[in-house]
Amino acid sequence: MLDDRLVMKRALVCGAGGFIGSHLVKRLKREGYWVRGVDLKYPDFSATEADMFVIGDLRDQAVCASVLDFGFDEVYQLAADMGGAGYIFSGDHDADVMHNSALVNLNIVALCQQHQVVKVFYSSSACMYPAYNQEDPQNPNCREDSAYPAAPDSEYGWEKLFSERLYMSYQRNYGLDVKIGRFHNIFGPEGTWQGGKEKAPAAICRKVAAAKANDTIEIWGDGEQTRSFLYIDECLEAVRRLMASSFAGPVNIGSDERVSINQLTAMIIGMSEKPISVVHSEGPLGVRGRNSDNTLIREQLGWAPEAPLRSGIQRTYAWILAQVQTK
Numbered sequence: 001m002l003d004d005r006l007v008m009k010r011a012l013v014c015g016a017g018g019f020i021g022s023h024l025v026k027r028l029k030r031e032g033y034w035v036r037g038v039d040l041k042y043p044d045f046s047a048t049e050a051d052m053f054v055i056g057d058l059r060d061q062a063v064c065a066s067v068l069d070f071g072f073d074e075v076y077q078l079a080a081d082m083g084g085a086g087y088i089f090s091g092d093h094d095a096d097v098m099h100n101s102a103l104v105n106l107n108i109v110a111l112c113q114q115h116q117v118v119k120v121f122y123s124s125s126a127c128m129y130p131a132y133n134q135e136d137p138q139n140p141n142c143r144e145d146s147a148y149p150a151a152p153d154s155e156y157g158w159e160k161l162f163s164e165r166l167y168m169s170y171q172r173n174y175g176l177d178v179k180i181g182r183f184h185n186i187f188g189p190e191g192t193w194q195g196g197k198e199k200a201p202a203a204i205c206r207k208v209a210a211a212k213a214n215d216t217i218e219i220w221g222d223g224e225q226t227r228s229f230l231y232i233d234e235c236l237e238a239v240r241r242l243m244a245s246s247f248a249g250p251v252n253i254g255s256d257e258r259v260s261i262n263q264l265t266a267m268i269i270g271m272s273e274k275p276i277s278v279v280h281s282e283g284p285l286g287v288r289g290r291n292s293d294n295t296l297i298r299e300q301l302g303w304a305p306e307a308p309l310r311s312g313i314q315r316t317y318a319w320i321l322a323q324v325q326t327k
């Protein structure tokens with residue numbers, strides 16, 4: 001029988017055991033790709049759909065060389081040492097975050113060039129934007145061309161900026177076809193929802209799902225900090241469009257429906273139909289305001305999120321409620 005790899009488009013997903021990576025594998029399989037996934041772990045909530053899944057540490061050059069051993073049509077580099085505000089803004093993980101993610105990127109980009117991979121996607125983050133443009137919660141500036149002078153508010157953001165430049169250098173010097181997306185708070189079912197690495201939507205869904213009527217839940221800060229959140233399926237649509245285009249980015253992949261954390265909390269409490277009150281407490285917060293500026297992606301890819309925040313939160317709350325109830 002003919003090896004599937006000879007007739008299908010071949011993709012490597014680094015970080016395929018993580019939230020976005022595991023969903024991306026499913027999407028690529030639906031589109032008819034042969035997919036190899038690699039990660040330190042299998043996906044946490046459902047079996048991988050990858051044709052081949054390698055458990056391996058991408059900080060190790062030998063592991064990278066064994067999974068990137070031929071010229072894939074597409075490589076998606078999503079592996080990173082990361083988590084929500086409690087993980088990346090506490091300062092406790094800075095050395096690991098910088099060292100681990102930078103090593104993975106240094107290894108992967110060199111092998112992509114060596115094997116003449118056709119296209120490489122690098123997942124950057126809105127955390128690379130300068131803190132000075134994100135002090136006003138009602139008027140943050142996250143246009144792609146506002147990245148410099150650089151002043152990210154976390155080492156996680158600095159590593160993303162370094163790695164963006166690393167991939168762009170390979171593009172400039174070696175002609176590697178690189179695509180860079182700057183993700184803004186991606187959320188959805190099968191994302192981390194407990195354990196310290198979860199992000200705000202999952203953490204709030206968990207607290208609300210676990211609360212009984214008349215309980216009080218804790219929210220970090222005064223809740224007036226603003227963010228936007230993009231549902232996973234919308235994110236993958238944008239990534240796939242970027243990969244199919246001749247546009248390299250860096251480009252924001254996010255929603256421009258900005259909400260305060262208090263508004264997000266009220267939305268989730270409303271869905272639960274439980275009388276729950278909120279108390280504000282000290283905690284790691286990140287910038288005061290952030291929103292995706294989607295002007296460039298609309299112009300270049302004709303993409304904008306289709307559904308409002310509420311519909312993605314509804315699906316995510318239902319999934320986290322089921323997790324909490326079966327715990």
Ligand code: NAD
Pocket residue numbers: 014015016017018019020021038039040041056057058059077078079080081082083100104123124125126182183184185186187199
């Ligand atoms: P995730 O933590 O769920 O997935 C990352 C995966 O990388 C994990 O499964 C982890 O085990 C794996 N990994 C880490 N170090 C590794 C190593 N040395 N070798 C092999 N695998 C390793 O995170 P995610 O939410 O799926 O994010 C995917 C990418 O998108 C990351 O690069 C992240 O920085 C970026 N991003 C995500 C968001 C978001 O809101 N989820 C926002 C901005 C940027």
